[in-house]
Each structure stands twice: as C-alpha cells, then as structure tokens.
Amino acid sequence: MPEMTYRDALNMALKEEMRRDPSVVTWGEDVALYEGSFKVTRGLLAEFGEERVKDTPISENTIVGVAVGAAMGGLRPIAELMTVNFALLAMDQIVDHMAKIRSMFGGQVNLPMVVRMPGGGGSQLGAQHSQSLETYFMHCPGLYVAYPATPADAKGLLKSAIRDNNPVIFLEHELLYNSKGEVPEDPEFLVPFGQASVMRPGTDATIVAYARMSILAQQAAAELENDGISCEVIDLRTLTPLDTETIMASVQRTGRAVVVEECWRTAGLGGHIAATIGENCFDTLRAPVKRVSGLDVPMPYSRKIERICIPQTETIAAAVRELMAAKY
Amino acid sequence: METKLRAILPDHELIRFYEQMVLSREFEESCAEQYTKGHITGFLHLYSGQEAVAVGATAGLHRDDYILSAYREHPQAIIRGADPRRVMAELFGKSTGLCKGKGGSMHLFDPDLNFMGGYAIVGGQFPIACGLAFSAKFRGEDRIAACFFGDGAVNQGTFHESLNWARLWELPVLFICENNFYGIGTEVHRSSALASIHRRTCGYDIPAEKVDGMDVIAVYKAVKYGAEKVRETGMPYFIEATTYRFRGHSMADPAKYRSAAEHEVWKSRDPIPNYAKRLLEEGIATQAQLDAILAKAQETVQEAVRFAEESPWPEDASVYEDIYV
Numbered sequence: 001m002p003e004m005t006y007r008d009a010l011n012m013a014l015k016e017e018m019r020r021d022p023s024v025v026t027w028g029e030d031v032a033l034y035e036g037s038f039k040v041t042r043g044l045l046a047e048f049g050e051e052r053v054k055d056t057p058i059s060e061n062t063i064v065g066v067a068v069g070a071a072m073g074g075l076r077p078i079a080e081l082m083t084v085n086f087a088l089l090a091m092d093q094i095v096d097h098m099a100k101i102r103s104m105f106g107g108q109v110n111l112p113m114v115v116r117m118p119g120g121g122g123s124q125l126g127a128q129h130s131q132s133l134e135t136y137f138m139h140c141p142g143l144y145v146a147y148p149a150t151p152a153d154a155k156g157l158l159k160s161a162i163r164d165n166n167p168v169i170f171l172e173h174e175l176l177y178n179s180k181g182e183v184p185e186d187p188e189f190l191v192p193f194g195q196a197s198v199m200r201p202g203t204d205a206t207i208v209a210y211a212r213m214s215i216l217a218q219q220a221a222a223e224l225e226n227d228g229i230s231c232e233v234i235d236l237r238t239l240t241p242l243d244t245e246t247i248m249a250s251v252q253r254t255g256r257a258v259v260v261e262e263c264w265r266t267a268g269l270g271g272h273i274a275a276t277i278g279e280n281c282f283d284t285l286r287a288p289v290k291r292v293s294g295l296d297v298p299m300p301y302s303r304k305i306e307r308i309c310i311p312q313t314e315t316i317a318a319a320v321r322e323l324m325a326a327k328y
Numbered sequence: 329m330e331t332k333l334r335a336i337l338p339d340h341e342l343i344r345f346y347e348q349m350v351l352s353r354e355f356e357e358s359c360a361e362q363y364t365k366g367h368i369t370g371f372l373h374l375y376s377g378q379e380a381v382a383v384g385a386t387a388g389l390h391r392d393d394y395i396l397s398a399y400r401e402h403p404q405a406i407i408r409g410a411d412p413r414r415v416m417a418e419l420f421g422k423s424t425g426l427c428k429g430k431g432g433s434m435h436l437f438d439p440d441l442n443f444m445g446g447y448a449i450v451g452g453q454f455p456i457a458c459g460l461a462f463s464a465k466f467r468g469e470d471r472i473a474a475c476f477f478g479d480g481a482v483n484q485g486t487f488h489e490s491l492n493w494a495r496l497w498e499l500p501v502l503f504i505c506e507n508n509f510y511g512i513g514t515e516v517h518r519s520s521a522l523a524s525i526h527r528r529t530c531g532y533d534i535p536a537e538k539v540d541g542m543d544v545i546a547v548y549k550a551v552k553y554g555a556e557k558v559r560e561t562g563m564p565y566f567i568e569a570t571t572y573r574f575r576g577h578s579m580a581d582p583a584k585y586r587s588a589a590e591h592e593v594w595k596s597r598d599p600i601p602n603y604a605k606r607l608l609e610e611g612i613a614t615q616a617q618l619d620a621i622l623a624k625a626q627e628t629v630q631e632a633v634r635f636a637e638e639s640p641w642p643e644d645a646s647v648y649e650d651i652y653v
Contacts, residue, residue, distance in 0.1 A: 025466065051466065057496065059489035062455040066493065069459020069473075072444060073394075075466060077459070092486075096449045097456065105437035105445060106427030107650030142651055165653040 001182040009151035009183045010040045010172060013158035014078070016187045018048050021076060024162060027054035028063055028080030028116075037082050038118055038177055060086045064093035064115055068101065068167075071113035076162060084119030084133050084171060091136075098167045099142030111167040114158075120173040120212055120262055121299050121310050130299035130306070132263040134210070137169045138239045138272075144193055145239040147171040149214035151181040153237055156191030164193065173212045194241035198250070202232035205256035205320050208247055208273055210236040213260040213311060220316035229324055239269060247273065248280050255286035258319050260311050265293035287326050292319045332610060336545060339612050345387065345544050346607060346618065349379040349600050351625040352403035355412060358629045359402065359419060359433075363579050367637070368419045371448075372433050373400040377574035380599035381506050382407050382476075384547025385569075389474055389502075389555055394444045394460045396453040397476040399434035400506075400573075401446040404476065408443045410436065416632035422639035429642045430650065442471075450511075451484030453477065458490050461499040465562065472500040472558045474551075480511025482525055491532040494564040501564045502554050503534075506541065509570070512577040513585040526568035534564050541569030542597045572597070 004012070018024045030037055032045040032055040044053045056063050060081055067077040081087050087094065094115065101111060121130035137145045144166050148154040154172070161168040199214060200221050209217040214235035221231035232250050236243065251257045257277050261270035274289040295309040333342050356374040363372050375382065382404045389395070397404050402419075406412050410426060418425025419433050426436050434448040444460060447453040457475035464471045481487055482505065494501045505525050509516050517523040526536035535557070539550040547569055554565040572594035576583035607613040 054497075057489070057492060059485075059493065061486055062458070062489035062493055065452070065455020065486065065490075066459040066462060069456035069461070070463045070466075071459070072456065073460045073463025075463045092449055092452065093455060097447075097452055101445070102653075103651045104427065104431050104435045106425075106430050108427070108437055108439050110653055144652075 001184055003180050004151055004183050005177065006148070006151045006154045006179050007038065007040055007177040009155040010158055011042055012183070013155045013162070014041065014044060015047065017159055017162040018044070018052065020187065023074065024076045024078065025052045025054070025070065026078040026080065027056050027066070029056055029058055029082050031055060031080050036080065038174065040172070041080065060089040061093050064090040064098060067113045067115065068093060068097050068111060071111040071167070072101070072109050076112045078114045078116060078162060081115060081117040083129060084117045085129050085131050087117055087133065094137070094143070094169070095140050099140050103142060110165045112165045114161045114168045114170050116170045116172065118172045118174045120175060121294070121306065122175050124301055124303050124306055126301045127298040132294060134171060134239055135263050135267070135269045138269050142167070143240060144168045145171070146193065146237065147173070147211040147239060148237065149176070149211050149235045151179065151183045153191050153197070155183050156189050157237060160190045160193055163190070171211065176212055176215070179215070191237065193238045194243050196237055196243035196246040197235045198232060198246065199235045200231065200233040202230040202254065204230045204254055205258060205323055206232045206234060206247070206250040206254045207258045207260060207316065207320065208234045208236065209260040210239060211262070213262050216311065216313045217260055217316055219313040220320065223313065223317050224320055229320060231320060244276055244280070247277065251277050251281045252284050255284050256323050257285070258290045258292060258316065258323060260292045260316055262294050262310060264296050265291060266296050268293060287323050287328055290319050290323050292316050333545065333606060333612060334610065336549070341387070342607065342612050343617070345383050345548070346603060346613070347621050347625070348383045348407050349544065349603065350622055351406065351412070351628060352379045352382065353600060354625040354629045355402060355406060355632070358633060360575070360579065362419070362633060368433070369421070370432055371399070372579045373577065374575045374579070375400050375403045375573070377594070377598070378506060378508060378541065378571045379403060380544035380547050380603070381504070381541045381569045381571050384544040385474065385476070385504055385551040387548050388551030390471065392442060392469070392471040393555065394442050394457070394464070394471065394473040395476070396444045396457045396460070396473065397446050398450070398453065398478055398481065399446055399448040400478070401436055402433065405436040405438065405443050405446070408438070409441045410438050410443060412628055412632040413635035416636040417639045420636040420639070421641070422636055423642040423646070424635070424639040428646065428650070451477065451481040451486040454486040454490035455493070457501050458494050458497070458499050461494070461501045462497065465500060470559070472502055472555060474502045474504060474555070476504045476506060478511065479505060479507040479509060479516050479525060480519070482528065483519060491529060491534060491564070495532045495534050498562050499564060500558045500562055502551070502558050503564060503566045504551065505566070505568045507568050507570050508573045510577070510586070512581065526566060529566045534566050536566035536568065538568045538570065541571030542599045542602070544599055544603055
C-alpha cells in the first residue's frame with residue numbers, strides 16, 4: 001500500500017469518484033483554477049473540465065443552496081466551503097434546507113450531496129478562523145457528519161460520502177492535511193458510515209475521540225503504555241451516525257472512559273457521549289466519565305495561549321492518569 | 329384597445345384560466361373556514377387576490393419546467409396539477425397529504441409535477457432554483473426553473489447572491505416576484521430603498537419587466553415571453569408582477585396596516601370578476617357556464633375537505649421515517 005498524505009488521499013477519492021460517476025460535480029471558492037485553498041482539489045479542473053469543477057463567488061449560503069438544488073435535480077454535487085468557519089454563513093441552507101428537505105417533503109426526494117470543509121484550530125489563525133463546529137452539525141437531524149483522522153479513512157469516508165444518497169457534512173482537519181499514512185489504491189475501497197475504528201486495543205481505559213484528537217489520543221496512549229496503563233483508543237470516524245455500540249462494548253470491558261473533543265466543552269458532543277456512556281454503562285463504570293475539551297473561549301491568536309485552548313497529548317494523558325488514580 | 333382574448337388563446341384555454349382562478353379562490357376560502365373550525369392549524373397564508381399570477385404564470389411554462397415557491401403556495405401546487413384532496417389532507421396534517429402530513433401548508437411538494445417545493449425561510453428557494461437550473465443545463469435538458477417569491481424576499485442575501493450566480497453561470501432561471509406590496513405589515517417602500525423591484529436586477533445584468541399581476545392574460549404573456557427568452561438564451565430573466573392579497577399575511581393577521589380605501593381600490597381590480605366580464609363580453613363563455621364552473625369548483629373543494637376529514641392521522645412511528653434514505 002502506498003503512503004500518502006491526508007490531502008492526497010482526499011484528492012484521490014475526489015478523482016476516483018468523478019471518474020466513476022459523471023454526475024459528480026464540485027464547486028466552491030477557488031476550487032478550480034486555484035486548485036483549492038488547501039490544494040485538495042488539485043488537478044481536478046485539468047482532468048474534468050470547467051463544466052464539472054467550478055469556481056464560485058464568495059456566497060457561502062448559495063454555494064450550499066445550489067448544491068441542494070442540483071442534488072434534487074439528480075446530480076451528486078460536492079460543495080467546498082473554504083473553512084468550517086464560513087459554514088456559519090451557510091447555516092440556513094445547511095440546517096433549514098439540506099437537512100430538512102427530505103423529511104419535510106415526505107421522503108419524496110433524495111439529496112445525494114456532500115459539503116466539504118476544513119476545520120479545527122492550532123494554526124494561529126485567530127478567533128474567526130480556528131473554530132471546531134462539529135457539534136453544530138451533529139446536533140441537527142437529517143445530516144450525516146464525517147470527520148476522518150487518518151489518510152486511509154479520509155479516502156474511504158469521502159468516497160462513501162459521495163456515493164451516499166443522504167446529505168453529508170464532511171469535515172477535514174487543517175492540521176492533518178500533511179499527515180501521512182498507508183492508503184489502499186483500490187478504487188472500491190470504502191469506509192462505511194457509523195462504524196468507529198478501534199485504533200489501539202487496551203484494557204484499562206477507553207479514549208473516545210475523532211479526527212486530530214484521535215491522533216493525539218494514540219500518542220497519549222503510547223506514552224501511558226510506558227507507565228503500565230493500557231488504553232483503548234476509539235476513533236469515531238463519523239459523528240452522525242454515532243457508533244455507540246463500539247463505544248459501549250469497549251467501556252463495558254475497561255470500566256473507564258475519557259471523551260476527547262476539540263470543540264467547546266459547554267453543550268458539546270463530549271457531553272452527549274459522556275451522558276450516553278453514563279446511561280448505558282453505569283453498572284460497569286469504575287469512575288465518572290471524563291471529558292477533555294477545547295476551552296470555552298474565543299480562540300486567542302498567540303501560539304503560547306492558543307495551545308492551552310486545544311486538547312493536547314499531555315492533557316489527554318493527564319486525564320487518563322487522574323482517572324486511573326481516582327478511588328471511588 | 330385591448331387585444332381580443334381569442335387572438336391570444338383558444339376558448340378552452342381561456343376558460344381553463346377562469347376555472348383555475350375560481351378553484352384557487354374557493355380552495356383558499358375553504359381553508360380559512362377549516363382554520364376557524366380548528367381543522368387546519370399552524371400558519372396559514374392564503375393566496376386570495378393573487379390568483380392571476382399563479383394561473384397565468386403556470387400556463388406560460390412548460391410542464392417539464394421546475395416550479396419553486398414560498399409559503400403562500402397552495403394554488404400554485406394545485407394549478408400545476410396537485411390533487412386538491414391531497415393538498416387539503418396535508419393542511420389537515422393527515423397521512424394522505426401530499427407530504428404525508430410532514431410538510432403542512434408551507435411545504436407542499438410533488439416531484440412528479442416538477443413542483444419542487446414551498447419554502448418557509450424567506451428567500452430560501454433562490455439558490456435551490458439555481459441548483460435545479462444547473463442540473464437541467466448540465467444534462468442538456470430542455471427545462472427551466474421558475475422561482476416565485478414575494479416582495480419581502482428581495483432584501484435577503486440569497487436574492488442578491490442567486491441573481492449574481494444565475495447570470496454568472498448562465499442558468500435558465502425565471503425569477504417571478506409576486507409583489508403584493510407588503511412583507512407582513514411592512515410596505516415595500518419602507519423595506520426597499522428602490523421600491524421598483526424589477527429595476528434592482530440591473531446590478532446583475534438580468535433583463536426584467538413589470539406586469540399587472542391582477543390580469544391573468546398579461547401575466548401569461550409576460551411569463552410565456554420570459555420563459556422563451558430563458559430557453560433561447562440560457563440566461564435568467566426577471567418578472568415583477570404587482571398584485572394584492574385580499575387577506576392578511578396569515579390567518580393570524582387582521583391587516584390593520586392597510587387602509588379600507590386602498591383595499592377597495594384593489595378589490596375593484598379582483599382578477600376573477602374582471603376576467604369573467606371579459607369572457608362574457610367577448611362571447612367566450614355564458615353566465616350559465618361561469619356559474620357551472622363555480623359550482624364545480626365548490627364541489628371539488630367540498631370533496632377535498634371530506635377526503636381530508638376522513639383520512640387517517642399519521643402513525644407515531646412515522647416521525648422517524650423519511651429523514652434518511
């Protein structure tokens with residue numbers, strides 16, 4: 001299996017699906033001629049032409065809305081929003097239209113569409129360009145939400161998203177674009193939605209994470225192994241559907257759980273997962289579920305203080321140690 | 329001198345316009361009655377007064393053309409061909425409704441008729457119309473998207489984004505503004521710096537015209553011309569139809585912001601009796617024929633109400649259906 005970056009794996013998925021299915025089209029700000037702000041769409045215009053790979057005005061709500069209409073018309077559009085932060089300008093089309101059209105019209109139409117967007121913090125981009133808004137999408141029924149951690153999953157999940165007949169929010173982590181890993185070349189390699197991956201088996205505690213947090217959780221688990229603490233790391237892959245079965249099965253065995261989320265702690269997805277574990281695994285839990293979250297602050301610019309606002313390997317490791325030391 | 333009706337369309341089509349306007353009015357007035365009885369709940373925005381727009385415009389389009397509208401859209405769905413019984417059942421919240429009782433008054437939809445939805449976020453339908461038009465163009469289909477909206481929608485971001493987009497991507501969209509002069513209680517000149525709405529498209533290089541929306545023939549001609557223009561050029565076109573709603577914004581609105589005098593002026597321009605007069609004067613229909621059309625429309629609406637009343641409620645389990653494929 002060749003090794004490639006998360007960025008190139010996404011690019012490979014886009015190219016393979018556009019080759020396979022002529023109804024797949026893509027548009028967004030600077031995706032064609034400029035080949036994407038993060039170069040995920042590199043080479044697409046040259047291979048597929050301007051009918052299928054299109055630059056758009058800076059009109060995020062309409063970028064999504066045109067994809068909604070095109071999907072209703074039978075195409076498989078992939079809209080790119082330059083970053084997740086700009087999705088806030090498109091929330092009307094995402095929440096009121098993309099997520100609701102199928103059900104409010106009685107299931108008479110499908111929306112086979114994907115909205116791709118990079119997200120996450122850690123690049124000193126300031127308060128308006130460093131947000132982790134995954135909970136916003138996860139909160140809304142009618143959407144699927146994928147957020148890959150590895151290059152292989154980036155390819156397999158994006159291909160599944162494009163082939164799915166439901167509308168998918170596809171998040172990509174900006175700090176993972178250059179990360180490398182083995183990626184299957186098979187053009188039929190798909191990663192199904194709703195199946196978390198056990199990145200690392202373990203017996204003492206379960207760490208539930210997603211996207212870049214899963215990578216940090218793996219590092220924390222490797223560090224803890226040296227101290228004789230065995231952690232199981234579960235990478236969710238998709239936030240909706242959420243694979244609660246895999247989470248519960250693991251926590252039933254380990255009796256301890258840490259949920260890691262990059263987003264804000266208050267009313268965040270970590271709280272939802274912690275509550276779900278509490279409701280289902282109360283008898284087997286040996287300690288309360290712990291959350292490691294982004295701090296509840298607008299992201300500051302300075303790298304010294306930005307760092308403490310985002311979960312890091314050491315904060316995850318510290319949370320597991322605290323959990324192991326606590327006596328109940 | 330007005331052009332004679334027969335020079336424009338054959339008799340049966342002229343009479344069909346009358347039938348459709350009368351059915352629309354009867355349907356809406358029946359909805360008001362069912363609302364006061366508590367059979368229809370939630371929001372209810374009625375179309376009475378604006379019939380000439382929906383009827384004339386629908387006739388000016390091809391059957392394959394997409395229609396999208398806002399939330400005052402029952403007659404638009406019915407004129408396109410939706411079964412009045414299933415529309416009424418949807419308003420009653422019954423499982424036999426057009427959208428199984430999931431949509432309600434504001435969200436009618438019938439893909440078999442290319443009626444692509446009533447949308448209740450003001451201006452939400454603009455980008456979707458562009459997307460449908462794009463899919464048609466992409467696949468080389470001979471169809472356009474007709475996007476209806478009110479005067480209140482023209483100050484939403486999506487209006488400007490979508491007009492720009494439709495022209496930029498050269499999309500076959502026919503924008504039809506139903507200017508009834510009020511966004512709930514705010515009159516156009518109090519919400520738009522340029523109250524002459526069709527003039528606002530010059531910023532997007534989209535040709536536009538204004539038409540009397542109380543005259544079904546004028547609307548028909550304008551939309552037929554506009555739709556042909558869109559088909560011929562592949563570019564968007566814009567029509568502003570001035571009209572008036574005889575009722576408030578919704579059933580909850582007594583419309584006290586409009587003067588009785590203003591209302592009377594518009595009432596005298598009621599598209600139905602004025603059109604009836606022309607049909608009679610030009611010998612296209614007799615009074616007996618017009619009376620029969622009214623009786624038939626009333627019967628259709630009564631049957632729709634009976635169907636809705638007798639239809640079953642949705643099953644509780646249906647709340648989890650139709651969200652995902």
